[in-house]
Amino acid sequence: MKWIAAGLLLMCASGWAQERDVQLQSFDQVWQTIANKHWNPKQLEKLPDGSSWAGIRDAYRKRVAATKSPDEVRAILRELIAKIGKSHYAISGFDASRASTLRQGGGTSPGFSVELVEGKILVTAVRAGGPAAAAGVKPGWEALSADGVAIQNAGQGMLHEDLRRHQILQQQIGGYGGQTLDYEFRAGDEKKLLRLHLPKADGSAGFGFMQGMDVQREFRLVGQKDVGYFRLDLFLDAVRVLPQFEQAIKACGACKGFVIDLRGNPGGIAVMANAMAGWFVAKSGVKLGTMYQRGVDLNFIVIPRLNGFTGPLAILVDGASASTSEIFAGGMQDLKRARVFGSRSAGAALPSVIEVLPNGDFFQYAVANYVSASGLELEGRGVTPDLAVAHTAEALRQGKDRPLDAALDWIYANPTPADRAAQH
Amino acid sequence: MRIQLLLTGLLSTSLLFAQRAAVPPTGQQILDRYVKVTGGKAAYDKVKSVTMLGTMEIKGQNVRGEMKMYRIDGGKYYTVVDLPGVGKQEDGSDGTTVWDKTVLGPRLKTGDEKFLAACATGAMSEYQRTATEQDKCYSKTEYSGEETIAGKVYQKVTLTPKLGKPEVQYFDKVSGLLRRTRMILPSPMGEVPIVMVIEEYKTIDGIVTPVKLVNQMGPMEMEMSFSSVRFNEKLPGTLFELPPEIQALVEAEKKPTP
Known part of the structure; x- marks a missing residue:
């Protein structure tokens, strides 16, 4: 023996x-x-x-x-x-010692998202048509557990704390397509236990080593049903997302304004930002910024699209909006083509690539610095909203989305078509 | 004595040879040699259409897509790369309008970019324009000396386009084959320095043709590998027609600016 x-x-x-x-x-x-x-x-x-x-x-x-x-x-x-x-340097692999501390669900969303608001982990959005909406989950509820595991605040002290916290929180409530999970919430004084059936993966196409992630997006009319609202959780699946975005723009020709919601969007394929920007810019030769690589500097150019949207554009960001989201929001803000609402973005704006190491782990590293058209480095700084506005627990309980409401207030108060030329 | 004479003769000959070798070739001689070793002008002249099918891969990044290139005489070409997750990236010309349609949107090429894409109009002009249509694209050809890379000696030829920045082509001194090109490509994103390395040739219908190329751009490497290259295949004319989005841009350009 x-x-x-x-x-x-x-x-x-x-x-x-x-x-x-x-x-x-x-x-x-x-x-x-x-x-x-x-x-x-x-x-x-x-x-x-x-x-x-x-x-x-x-x-x-x-x-x-x-x-x-x-x-x-x-x-x-x-x-x-x-x-x-700097951001965008990461080693990822299965980490046995860390696996047990927090719940690590899959990449499929249960149809709601959570954030740390006033010290509690609250539901901040419920997606129409998703399992959470069907089960009656409401914004403002406190999320207590997922699959029997307590949902914990995390990410304190980490580089890009808000971004990491957001990612860790969504990971705790996430699951796998087709999975049924029990969630515990607190609504006022009442505890609610709800069983949610997560939808099967929608077949979102990844890019390179970024695979297996559902790209949540939606388009609807908001406000008085005359403002376009496009929410995108990841800049991936360009093959399907960009045509859907084009459809949204075309469906919104008579809209009073357009809102792009990039809250919680950690980025993805950088050129998708340029592609989307093209629908809001009429002038040739503009750029969202410059990518400085070793030996090559590339301009993030915007190619104007025919029959784009010329009305007011609002972009929503928060501390978990990173990378491509920041390139888009910061670039459009620089061009004075959009007003940005929400809270300061992550400041994690370095273009990067991912490769596999000999030991099987994934290694992400930055290959470039990104500098906005006005010469600002967004890395470590982030995009500062034109109007800083955050969720409050009370507003969420009333079903209000304060950053979106602020964007709508601006759109309704804003420019007549004659003034819009100044935005280009 | 005879030996001495012979030795003297040999030495003389060697000296003469050395003197001749010391005279550098002209850029044109190197290009002419390339045409000869890859099949000769007559073989090139017979090619009226080229079809190249293969893959494009961003090396080390798990990004690989199907690539198809079609080109016919008259400056008509169409290239499509279908990258998973990004979609079709297209590039073409109907002989007049030079365009691309990428994830960024549809675009008409202009200026240096249009010139370099369209200066050569032959079917073989994608990778062989130096050999086949040098005069149309370049105003100056100069020999730029030798350079040793990874133990191989290359003869360099600097070609100055009629529009755009000069490019340096590296020809293997032994085989005469073009092995790399260092150039600065005009693009809407700015000027992009690129090194294009030809890793593999194959003989197709008597022409030694590049079938595996690697483009080095900053920290990225893109490999294009063609498993099928066919000459003189009948290609439908519709392949080179302008896509509707490009046609719309052409029409929009014709309209007077308000």
Whole structure:
């Protein structure tokens, strides 16, 4: 028995020794990729903590060589890339030690979203036609548990805290298509236990390694049914989303205004922002900003579409609107073509790519800096709304969406068609 | 003595040869050699249509789509790349209007971009315009010396287009084949420096044709690989007609600006 146990131990040890080579290759790939592809090598010479990318390599490599599990390697790699102090650097893989702390549902939404409002995790939106709406879930309810696991606030102290909190909260309430989950809410003094049947995945097309995510979007008329409202949770599935967006614009030719809701949208395919912007811009040669890569600077140009929408445009953002959302909102704000409502966006605006490491983990890294047309770096700064307005618990309970209401107030008070030329 | 003479003769010959070798080739000689080693002008002249079917892949990013290219004499071409999650990215010309229709929307090409896309009108002009229609596109051809890359010696030719920035072509000194082109492409996003590497050629109907190419643009690499290349296939004329969105742009341009 001892021999068998010793043999197993040896096998494990030998297995990890081989695995460790793979882990070292993964470390090398991460370090070298950033060294080769960071858009500004000067920033690597002096990292935010005063060290240099070249200077920290050996110490981190030694630590990886001494690890005993993939989780340890992952933690070291995360620590390494955090040294850069920017968004869009991530190592993702199944992390055994973290799996039990918070519920990790799938990417299918139960038809409602939650945010931290006044210290509580409240339902902020219920999607029409979704399972939550059918079960009677209301905005303003406190979300207590999903599938028997308490929903917890998280993300405190992390880089881009609001964005991370939003993602972790949605992950806790999410599930898999076709799954039935029990949710517990508090509505006033009353607790409500509701069983929701999550819809089957809608077959949204991913891009590259960004796969398996449902792209939630909707178009409807709001206000006095004369303002177009298009909500997009992810900039993916361009094949279906962009034609639907085009249909929305065409259906809204006589609308008094148009609202694009990017709250909670963490980004996706960057050029979708340019494509959508084209429906609101009449002048050629405008851009949403510039992407600075090593050796190539690319303008985020906007190609004006024929018969676009010329009325007032409002864009809704919050702390979980990131990346492509910020490029769109910040760019359109810069062009003075839109007014932005809500709360400051995440400030995580670096164009990035994702690749697979030799150990099977995914490695996301930024390949460019994004600077808006007016010369502002949105990374770390975010888009500042023209009108800052946030949810309140009381307003949610009354069924009000304050940022959307503020956008509608502006649209109804705004420009006559004659004034609109100034926006182009 | 004979040996000495012979040696002297050999040395003389060697010296003469060395002197001849020291005279650099002209850019035109290198281009002419390329035409010759890839099949010769007569073979090129027989090609009236080209069909290339394959894939385009963004390397390392799990992005790969089907790619089809069609080109006929008269400056008519149509290229479509269907990328999963993004959709069809199209590019074409009916011989007059040069356009593209990408995720950004439909667009008419103008200026340098239009010139470089349309200056060569032959069926072989996608990757072989230097060989077949040099005079139409370039005003100057210069030999720019040798460069060794990964142990291989390349002869460089700098070609200055009649409109646009010069490009440098690298020809394998041994085989005479074009292996890479360094250029700055005009695009609506600005000027984009690109290195196009030809990784593989195949002989098709007597013409040595590029079938695997990698475009390096900043940190990204795009690989185009053609599993099927056919010459002189009958292609429907409708393939090169302007799509409705492009036709609408053409009509809109004709209207006077209010």
